[in-house]
Structures are given as C-alpha cells and as structure tokens.
Amino acid sequence: MGRRERPVDPADGPVAAFAVELRKLRQEAGGPSYRAMAARVPCSAATLAQAAAGDRLPTLPVTLAYVQACGGDVEQWRTRWEQALATAREATGSGGDPGRAPYRGLARFETADQAYFYGRTALVERVAELVQAHRLVVVVGPSGCGKSSLLRAGLVPRLRPRGVRVVTPGAHPRETLAEAALAGALLPKAGGEIGGEEVIVVDQFEETFTLRQDPGDQRAFIDALVTAGTDDRGGRVVLAVRADFFDHCARHPALMEAVRDSTVPVGPMSRSELREAITKPAAAAGLIVQRELTATVIEQVAGEPGGLPLMSHALLETWRRHHGKALTLADYEATGGIHGAVAHTAENLYADLTPTQRLRLRELLLRLVTPGEAGAQDTRRPVRRAELLTGDPHDPGPVLLERLAAARLITLDDDTADLAHEALLTAWPRLRSRRHDQRERQGHGAVRARRAGTAVGPGRRPQDHGVLGAEAVGRAVPGRTPVPRPGRAAPAAGRGRPGPAVASARRRRGPRPPGAGRV
Template identity: 35%
Template sequence: MDESDKLAEKIGIVVQGGQVTIHTVNLSQAETAPKAAKPAELPDCPYRGLFAFHEEHVEFFFGRDVFTESLVQAVETKPLVAVVGASGSGKSSLVFAGLLPNLLEQGGWCIFKLRPGFPDSRPFHNLTSALLPLSTVPDLDPLILLNQRAKALQEGTVSLRDVVAEILRQAPKGTERVLLVVDQFEELYTLCSQEDRERFVDLLLAGVKDAPCKVVLTLRADFCGQAYAYRPLVDALQDADLKLGSMNQAELQAAIEKPAEKMGVQLEAGLTERILEDVGKEPGNLPLLEFALTRLWDKQQNRELTHAAYSDIGGVKQALADHAEAIYSKLTKPEQKQAQQIFVQLVQLGEGTADTRRLVTRAEISDDCWQLITRKGGLADCRLVVTGRNDQTKEETVEVVHEALIREWRTLRQWIDTDRKKLLQKNEIEAQAKRWSETKSKDYLLQGKRLKEAQVFQKEQTSYLSLSPLSREFIQKSLQKHRNSRLQLIGFGLVVPLGLATFLGFQIQRQIVIRGAWETVEKAKGQRDSPVRIAALQELVKL
C-alpha cells in the first residue's frame, strides 16, 4: 500500500474493486487518542431489592421450592386459594415467580393479574382493566367503555362466567382454564368501600363456582380478621388458605448464595452466616434481606461480596433505614419539609392493623412535592417511592416502594406517631376528595359537621399536614353547595311568609267587606226592595 492509499484509508476512503466507500472518521481521535480501557462493568444484579420477583426473574428465585409445589397442587385441586402471610414474607414473589412459571410450563392456562386498589380504589374497574383490555370501538371513548363494562360487572348484568367464556372463545387453541391472581387482597379493606368489597368478593366466588376459572389471592395475615368476617368468603376458603411461613436456614442460604453464583459472583467466607444471623426468623425481614443484598452487590470487589462492604451498608437491619436517612439528610430544609409531607401522605394508617402504603394520584400532590419525587436524583430515582400511570385515566401515581420502609425508617415512624390523630383526619378528607373526583357527583360533597371539621383542619394545618390541591377544591365545592342550599332555603323562607301575608290580607279584607255588607242589610231591614239592601245581599252572595 503506497502513501496515498494509506492517507485515503486514514481519512475514510476505501477503494475496492472499482467501488468507492466513504466512512466518517475523526482525524484528531484517529491520530492521537489511545484506546480507552473498558471499565469493568458490574454484572446485572440478580436480587430484587424491595420489589417482588416476577415470571422473568424465575432463574434467580430460590428458597421457596416446597411452598411452590404446595401452591401448584392447591391450584390444581381447588377453585379458590389464598396465600396468607406477614407483610414482607414473599407472598407476591411466590405466586409470580413460583406458581405462574409452573402453570405456564404446563400450558393451557390464560392468566390475568390485578390489585383491587390499583390504579385506583374501584375494584370493578381494576378487574375490568385486567380481564378486558380496552379494544378500539369507533366513536366510543375508552373511559366510557371501561365504565360501561365495570358497571355491568358491578351490577351483575354481566357475570364473571360470561367474561371467562368470552376469553376462552378468543384464546389460542388448547387454552382451557383461566387463572385470576388478585394480589394484595388487603387493599379491598384499606382502600375500597364496604359495598364494593362485598360485591367484589361475591363476583369472585360466583366466578369460581360456575366457570372454568381459578382465583388466587395474596392476603396479609393481619387482615385475616376483616376478610374472614364475611361468611361466604370463609366458607369458600375452608382448607384452601396456604399459610406462608418464614424461610428456614437452608432456604435463606439458597436465596442469598445461588443468585450470586448464577452471575459468577462469590460471597466472602463467613459472610452468608453473618447475614443469616442478622436476618433472624422474622418472615417480614425478606425485603430487608433483598435490599441489603442489592446494596451489597453495588459494592462488590472483583466479583466478590465482602464483609467490609456489608458493614459499610449497615447490614440487613439498617441498610434500608440508613439509605432513606442518607437521602433525606442531603435535602435542603424546604425539601425536607416537602419529603415529610409526601411520605405521611403515602401511608394508610391502620386502625387495629399495621400501617400500609397508600397509592396517591398526581392531583393529590403539590407541584413542588411532585418535582422532588420525579426530578433526577429525586425520591423515585433513589428507590424510596415508585411512580406509575393509570392507563385508563392517564393519571400519574406514586406510592412508597415497600411497607418495610414504613416499619423500619425511624424518622418516618416519628412523623406518623407524633401526629397520628391529625393524619387520620387528613387521610379521611383526602380519601373523600378522591372518591368525589372520580365521579364529580354532588352526593359525595361534605356537609354539616364534616364540612365544618374539614374547614377548621384546612385553616389550622399549614405545615406538612396541609391538604392537597384536590382536597382544597373538594372543600371549596362543598362550601359552594352549602351556600347554594342556604340561599334556596332563604328564598323559600321569604316566599312562604309573603304568600301567607298576602293570603291573610285577602281574608281580612274579605271579612271587612262581609261585615260592612251585613251592617247595610241590617240597617235596611224594613226596606225589602231597597236598592242599597239588594246590592249588599248580592255582594254577600259573591263573597
């Protein structure tokens, strides 16, 4: 190759077989830039942190083989199965990464998943969204279609059996059974109305009785009392609730070591035993374990998880709380107040049960707080909250990443415990405002004592307990309705006395005329043909 050929190649011109090809080349980089050493990249993390395992994570799901087998057998033989366990015991992961992959491998199943309180607190709408994806109907708004279908299910004009039959009719050949997974069934008791609650349960029970449909529920153990207070559900779950206990040592060891082994990463000698000792036997510690392993993964050295890194993150017990506190401490003072307002709003306070997370819409969050949630490096980026979107209403949503954060983060617990009574009142107003916003019906507006209490709360609470823009609008609309009602009453009150006065005035005048006529008649008593007497008698006849 002569010098001209070398220069042509250097500037990106290649001549071959009479064909000329031109490539773009940065001459300065081509001449002077040394080849940069590719940084060593961490292998993908196999742990799930505070999120549940799903079907796509099955290769990293370990430690629940026994319960998975029991659940598969239960679903094969029973129409309704409830997976019951403490918060953080791994109920959702067992169903999604244990049961479902097994059923999908069998074939013949059509599987649907929903949460009764997500993306809003209307379980029939959420069920409709899961079972009947909104198809395109000319000249019909998708929201109208959703409402029509949900109403049909709610009122019983369409049964679950009808829906299942239509699903199987359209399903691929060989599909014979439908499985409906109702995850976080306790949301039915924390977020939904009692009327919707019982109707929804009745719909499910009728569906598994009359159709080739199976239902699997996941239910927090501390809500069994509320769930089992409804006799039809208790009867249906006789010998059909799988109680999910804590993992034993061997199962926990598999959950710690095997995902790392699959990614070619080892744990330093003795680290597994140290982690196991910290985890203990509490079933609710699984999210804390997974979160600690996720943090530990990011600090690995030469594909090894070390004791030093484990100490640095605070271990299983402190990793999550320390992470949350570290994020909070880096915020400015105004941002810390916003964070406080956000987190207390994302907690559904329990009455006789543990506090749970609460899904909140964008309309319930102020602009400044939403900015703190969604900005780069904000609360969502730091995995303290999870944002989402309601596909039907197009509303953005946010919720606490896991209820373990509510239990373990001391700062959040202090906020909740200090103002628990006020928070209960605030959450009640916010919940009423949300129900009103879904329909804009005047029937949901406040009145009487509740309206007065909401006004007082709005006036007094100007700190982190201040009401959302939606709730303030809700109170304003309630006041407008109250004022309009008073004006109507006042108008009615004025009309009645005025009418009464007119009527009485007429009667008095009539009596005066009658009395005068009779006096005329009396005076002309001896004058039968007197014109005055005759006129007076005629007047009396008219009256």
Template identity: 35%
Template sequence: MTGSGRGTGVLDAAVLRVFDAAGRAVGLGFLVADGLALTCAHVVPGGGVVPLGRAVEVDLPLLRPDARVAARVELWVPAQVAAGDVAVLRIEGELPGARPVRLIDADELREHPARIFGLPERSPGGAWHHVVLRHRRGDGWVRADLTGRSFAVAPGFSGGPVWDDELSGVVGMMAMAEAGDSPVSYLLPTSGLLAVWPELAEFALPPSPFRGLRPFRESDAALFHGRRDESAEVARAVAAHRWTALVGPPGCGKSSLALAGVAPLVREDGGCPVAMRPGGAATPLRALASALLPVLEPGLGETGRPAETTALAGVLAGQGLSGVAARVLEVQRRERLLIVVDQFEELLTRSPDEIDELVRVLFDARAPDEVRVLCTLRSDLVTLVLAHPRLRPVASARVRELEPVRPERLREVISRPVADSPGVDYEPDLAERIRTDAGADPGALPLLGVALDLLWEHQERGVLTHRRYEELGGVAGALGRYAGSAWHDHVPEADEAAAERLLARLVRAPRGAAATRRIARREELGEREWAIARRLAATRLLVLRGGEPPDGVELAHEVLISGWGRLADRIHQDRSFRDWRDSLRRALDRWERAGRPPDLLPTGGALAAARCWLPARERELGDAEREFLRRARAHRSALTRRRRILVSALLLVLVLALLLAAASLVRAGDDRGGAAAAPAPPVATAPGGAPSARPPDPRRA
C-alpha cells in the same frame, strides 16, 4: 469526583454536555469512571480523519451548566464499524460534584421502561424521553418506543445514557432515531459498548440477582430460591380449588411466592397466569381489566391501552368472566386462567360498590371452571377481612398459611444467586454471617433483599466483602441507611415540606390496626410533590403505578413503614395528630349538642395542645373545627381581658385602701403629738421642796 450512586438523580452528576472547538453544544456524554466518559462518535466527527487527541469541552448541564473543563478523544469508533459509533473522552479538568454511573450489562431488556435525557433545540433547558425497550436488531442495537407525551428523540439526545427503571441503572447509550418525527429510537446496549471498548468491563456489572424491596415476578423465576416446596404445594391447591388465599405476615414473601413460585408452575402445567392489585387502578375492576388486556390483546400499543381497558372493564361488569376467559385461553392457547390478586387487603379501602363489582366477577359461583383465583393476604389483617360481609366468604374458602423461610432455605436464598453468577463470589464466611444476621424473623426477607442488592452493587472486582457489608449497615441497618441517603440526595431542603406531605399520603394508619401503604393518585398530589415522587421512584424507595405516563405512586414495600426512621416518625406524628383531632371533634360535638355555651369551649390546656399542630396542619381540619378553635381563642382572649380588668380594679382598691390606711396612721400620729405638747398640771411639793406623794387637800390654804 466521588463514587457511583443509584437513582436518576445520579444522572445529574454524570450527564455531560459536549462542546466543539467553536464552543457549540454538539451532543451529550456520560461519566463511567473518574476522568472517563462515553459519547457517540458522531458527536465528535472526524472530518475525514480519526480525531484521536482532539480537544473538546464538557460541562454538567443538570448540575453546573457552563462550568466547562477540557477533554480529549481517547478512542473513536465510527458508526460504519459493526456495533460502532462510540467515542471515549478523557476529562482533563476537575468537575466539582461529578459522579460516574455504573453500567449494567443485561441480556434481557424487552418491555423495560426507560428514560433518556436530552437537550433538543426546542427545549434548551433539557427534556426527558420516556420509552419502553423492545427487541434487539441484527447489529445488536436495541429499539426504544416512545410512550406518553414525552419528547421524541432528536438532535441533542445523542450520546446520553439510557436509564432502565426496571434495573435501576444505565443499560446503554442513545445513538439514533428514525427519520422524521418518529416515536422510534435506538440505543447501543452495554454489551455493544463492551465489544467496542473491552476495558469498560471493569466499570460494568451484570444485573443484580437480588430484588431489594421489589417482589420477584414470573420473569424472575430463575432467580427465585428457597421456596420450591411451598410453591409446589400452593400450585396443587390452586389446581384443586377455585379460590385460594395465601396468608402470612408482612415481609414473609407472599407476593414473590405467588408470582415467581406458583405462576411459573401453573404455566408449565398449561395455565395462563395474570396478576393484579386491587389498589393498582382507579377501581379494582379496572385493575383486573388492566391485567387481562395484555393477554387478550398482545399486540396492542401503549396509546390504545386506556380506552381498551375501559371497554374491557365494562364487559366484565356486564357479562362477567365467561366470555373474556374463553377468549384469553383461545388467544394464549392455554387450558386454564390463573388470576393472582396480590395484596388482597387493599380491598378494605375501597367503597362497598367497588368491592361488590369485583367480587361479582371474580368470585361468582357461576364463573368458568377453567378460572382459578389466588389471593395474597397479610395475616395481621385477616380479622378485618373476615369481618367484612362481602370478603369473608372469599378469604375463608381455602387458606394456606405461609411460614417463615427455614434456615437451610435461607442459606439457599443468600448463596445460590451469587453461585449462579460467573465471576462473582462472597468473601469467606460472609454468606453465613449474613444468614445469622437475618435470623428467624418472618419479616426479615425484604431487609435481607435490600442488604444483598446493595452489597452486589458495591462489589469489589467481583467480590462481595465483609468491609462493604459493614459499611452498608448489615441486614438490620442497610435499609435505614440507604433510605436516609436517598432522601438526602434527592430531597433538597426547599422540598422537605412537600416531601413530608407526600409520605403522609402514602400510608394508611387506622386506629387499632397496623399501618399499611396506599397508592396516592396523581390528582391527589401537587406538582412539587409529584416531581419528588418521580425522583424517589428512581431510588426504588417508591414505585410509580399505572403505566406510562404513570398515574400513581406508592411505597416499594410495607417494611419501609417500620424500617425507615423518617417514615416511622411521620406515622407516629400522624397518629398523635389524629388522636388530638378526634378529641377536638368530640369536644366540638359536646359543645354543639349543649347549645354552644362558652364554658364548653376549649380551655387553656386544650389551646396549648392545638398550638403543637397549628398552623402547620391547619388545612387538615374542617371549617367547623377551625371555627370552634377560633371562638375558643376569642373566648380565651375575652376572659383574659376581663381577668386583667378585674385584677387591675382589685389592685386599685387595694392601693386606695393602703393609701387611706396610711392617711389614718398619719392622722393618729399627729393627734398623739398634739397631746404631748399641752401644759402639765401643777405638782404639789412637800416641805423641803420634795414632791408630795399625796394630792393637795382643797380644804387647806
């Protein structure tokens, strides 16, 4: 077995199926340490006696089904005992690939989304039960309400771990459901498991006081440190002005300050804060309606939310905020309504009609004086917002620029959460080392948050150590290493192409501007891409949006765009591809304007560049572009064939010329040879037989 990890993919290596002596599957369990597992006592019933030492078998149904090993009951506490129904199993064989999960002992679980795996009879391959956690009963058990269309808890779920999507860890064990086909079930939380088996404390952690890539929210106010003065200043600005814009570079903590710093102060002063994201729903106005509905209808169940959200969006579009705001303040018994528009720059990606729809409601001068609006906005996108005719008046109304965290406050961000956690501490000098590594970069906070969150998870008996900090990669390297590891663990090789397509849909990289994240809607993604998105969401690299069931997914933070090498490379490739595609479109336009002459079709160099992107990204081209390239290739092939014919003809002429020349040379040689064979004229001789130097005189006889 190996060490613990993060993400619901970890459950694949931790969830056990329990078999009785007859070989029948009787329930589930999960590994909490090497060789130790938890399950429900009723999964291994005593039959009238305490079954200590009883033999069972287990396997890993999500990883290696039917590769069974032996186990024995080491502790058994029946359900009749307060906070009981717990059994501890000692695994006696080796389970290849198995990994324990880390339990989280959290006091507050209300409204957290969670999921439980089960093996009910009607789904032999297994099913996921999606729930929202509710209140604790008097006996300590926690109620869980079914959401969406997932399976209700039934026999086959007992003993399984409950994975909390908010805390990204196991917060208890599924124990029972109400009779019949009820959407209500109950889990025994980690605190109850600890009460039954105190030795489990060695393997359990308190919830991390750090948020990694997630922004702090209003409920995290007690954990939000280092921004007290700025929070008070912005709260005063909000009280004095209808519209306020909080501007700062990516990663400086704008969202956290607005949600966990300003919102609690507004509530203390008699206000009712709500938060929305313009890109968080099908339209910005629907996102506003989704934010207002919980405070307008606090008791509304999950199943009624979609229809009520649509109805409320219609009321806002027709009547504005006046009536709705008055009703909210009446229901909540508050004096003012604060609407936080987080990631205001997301409006840049919306249609003019959608922008107008939201602006008319939120920024109407006739809106009630009790309504205040606080927007968070990236400073590198302010120019684009100010250039927009409808957004400029809003963004320039009242601007507060958020500066980087000062060194003394950064020390508080690092040290205070650990100091407030009983039994946990840094090794000497580690906190100061981390502060130095974080430096003064205004965008360092998310990198710091990831490093601290992972360091907390890897603490050693309550101590955050230098050794673990170095292994994680420090402030600068922790995000990249973690993202790479999560990708390796959750994206098998067969899914890599689909996962790369998913990443491409999560980023918007306009020419001449910084890349930003975007929400990819469920309908944009194929089944495989959506399955990958859900797996990566469990690692906190991605975040599911739109409630339960979710209807969108996005990157957890902008910092992933630059801090995750795989994603940064993808963005660079996409920009290079778009540059090539734009040049192709310009060539296509020139060709069509000139009447489609063959000599303006792409040449060899352009076609060679096309081969770098095709066929892998051919579906991202339009029909006209594909036809343009097809004609260019056909024209190129025709030219090549004509060139070959011409070259062949020239070679033939050359060969014939050489043959003729050779024949001429042969004939000339033959003529010279014939002349050499003819009889020579007689030679005159002088007296005595010597040749005469003079020619013979014809007058002489």
C-alpha cells in the same frame, strides 16, 4: 513483639496502603504482640494479624477492634476505613447497572425476575397443586414474608402455559375488574363455555379493606371472586392477603367457605432456603457470596418477622458496593446490615435535600400510607401521581419521586406511586418517629372533631387522606395554597406547637434514637 510480618508495599493499592497504616499504628503503640492485642478486644490474634496482612480489606468491626487494642482514635479510623473501601471500589471498577442486580431490595420480585428468585421451591409447588385442585386459593402471611414475590416470580411462571393475570384491587375495584377484563374471565360464560384455564392472581387483597372503597364496589369485587371459586365454568383465583387482615375475609362467609380447604400459610424461610435466596441469585449473575457473609445474614434473618425485604435491600446495597467477583462481609457491613441498610439509604437521600425539599418529601411519603386501625399495622397506599403533584413548575415533587424510586424506596409505574414495601415504615427511624407523632395528632384531632361535632369531610375519616389526615389541612406545601382551619389562621408548614397531651407523651417517650429526626 511477635514474628516478623511479610512486607507490604503501599503502592500496591488502597488495601495494601490501609494495611501499612494499621501496622504503623501498632508500632506507635509500642509494638504489642497480636496475642496481647487479642486479650484486650473480642478478636483472635489470627484475625487481628490478618487485618494488617494486606491481602484484603478487613471488616469494619475487626478494624475498630485492631484500633482499640492499639489505643487509636476509633471514630477517626472508621472514617479512614470508609475512605479505603470507597477507593478500593473505584480502583476495581465496582458497582453495576441496577437493572441487572440479582437482588430486588425492598421491591418485590416480578415475573421477569424469575432467574433470581430462589428459596421458595416447595411452597410454589404447594400453591400450584392447590390451584390445580381448587378454584379459589388464598395465600396468607405477615408483611415481609414474600407473598407478592412468591406469586409473581414463582407461581406465575410455574402455571404457564396457562393464561395468568396479576392485579391489585386498588381504590376502585370495579375499574380493576373492567381494566383487567376480570368479569369475562371470572364469571360463568354464556352457553356453558369453559374458562377454567384462566388464572387470576389478586395480590395485596387487603387493599379491598384498607383503601376506603365504596361498599358496593367492595361487595361486587368479592362476590365476583367467590363466584369464580364456586362455579365450574369460571376461572381460577389466587388471593394474597396479609395475615392481620385475614379476619376481614372471615366477615364474608361465602369467601371463607370457598377457601376452607385451600388456604396456604406463608411462614419464614428455613436456613437452607435462606442460603438459596442469598447465594443463588448471585451465582446467576456470575458472582459468589463470601461464606462469612452468608452465615452472618442467615443468623440475622432466621426467625426475624418480616425480614426478607430487609435482607434483600441489604444484599442489593452490598452488590452495589462489590468489586471483583465476590460479595463480601466488608461490603455488607458498610451498608448497615439487615437492620441499618434501609435507614442508611434513606438518610443518604435525605441529607442531600434542601429544607424545602425535605418538607415536600415528608408530605409525599406520608401520603403513601394508610394508617392501621385499632392497633393494626399501617399499610402502604398506592396514589396516582396526579394526586401527589401540584403542576407548579417550582414543585420539587416530581424530582423527589424519581429520587425515591432510584433509591428503590418507592416504585413508580405510568401513573401511580407506591412504597416499595411496608418495611420502610419501621426500618427508617426518621419516618417511624414522624408517623408516631402523626398518630398522636390524629388522635387528639379526632377527639376535638367529635367534641365540635365536625368531620373531615362527607363520609370521610382522617385516615382517608393518608397519614396526614386532618393535619394536612392548612399545611403549606410548595405550589399549593394553604386552607386555614375554621376559626384560625393557617399555620406555617410543620411549625405548629403540640398540645399539652402530645408534649407529655413525647416527654414520656424520651429522646429519639439516632436517625429519628423529622422527615
């Protein structure tokens, strides 16, 4: 037994009560010294002693190491730690209004979020300099590198007082041109009037190639942008495109010529930039970030492709759990961290749904995805709410959309629903597994269609319907009447038996990871 510990009164609060319980466990184990305990687990004696000091709630890993060193029930203590954390938050009035959160989660930073946008100062200046020197600029980078936030919360405020408009191509670029008045801003003006002070930011330019637009619309849209980049009387244009779609841009020689000297690659943040992105938003909200938390997040995100939205979501969930003025490592670990926070949020939502709601959730989410071709990554697919909802008063769709938006897994505007970020497609094992199964069905369905000489529809491909593709035909959806496939009865929702090839592929894949059940 080591030196005597400072007495702790369990009446002092949930943290003190938890420390008393840890000490009791150690006594029941025979009172080993902390040095002896440290020899059994990967924690120092000082760390283990601090866990039972009662000053603050120990992190979950330290708690479990303490329990393991004393021969306690690890799973039981995991539950007790989560209960203690929840009680401590309630006792200190934790949480806050999500509208004032210093982090955006999976969603992009908007222009109104400028006060919380950090870590890209040098890159914002680089893009602004190119906009000053060139009429057409392309910002290119992988999904999850922060292109949209860079432009909306970084570049747009930087270019003021210039007039700046931000648009996305959508499924109908000509409508986009009309609604945003792009034609007047981009094209040469009558009488030689100069429109050069106008800047058009086209975010998610890859939609020009992924949303199955009319070829004429696509050409007209790109031609208008190129015209602006080659005519001194037009406006200035900034395009943001995902790196894996840059080769589509290369198929338009005039576009590539216009951006030959004005293409900006967006790489991962440096460690110092990550530190800014972690600590300065919290400081702007009057909070501090525990040093251990900052170091942990930097270590996990540095060099992680597409890690920024995952980091932002984990920090948002950490903020929701905070109490007092500090964001702590304990709160962060409770979210699941970089690689678990998104799945944790999604699974919590999913667990509260009825079987009917889960079926409807699956359809809604899969409709918001456009499948990648030839091994390319899937992309999100903004869909008008009217196309997602049935109008049936018993359809759970409207409630599910609101719940997904409240969890920041999707975004909603006046008439459109969209995934908050494509990171959701890989960060939630349940959805990732379902998407994998859907790809297999689509592949076999396409083969059958080719053999039968049929198509999904005039001029359409299975992926034009989102990742449900041809499999959506005949599926039972609340408020909709299933349409049977030719020559067979409509199957029960989600109950179709996989063919031999699909079953064989599943056997090769082995068991699903935790949280990878069907959506």
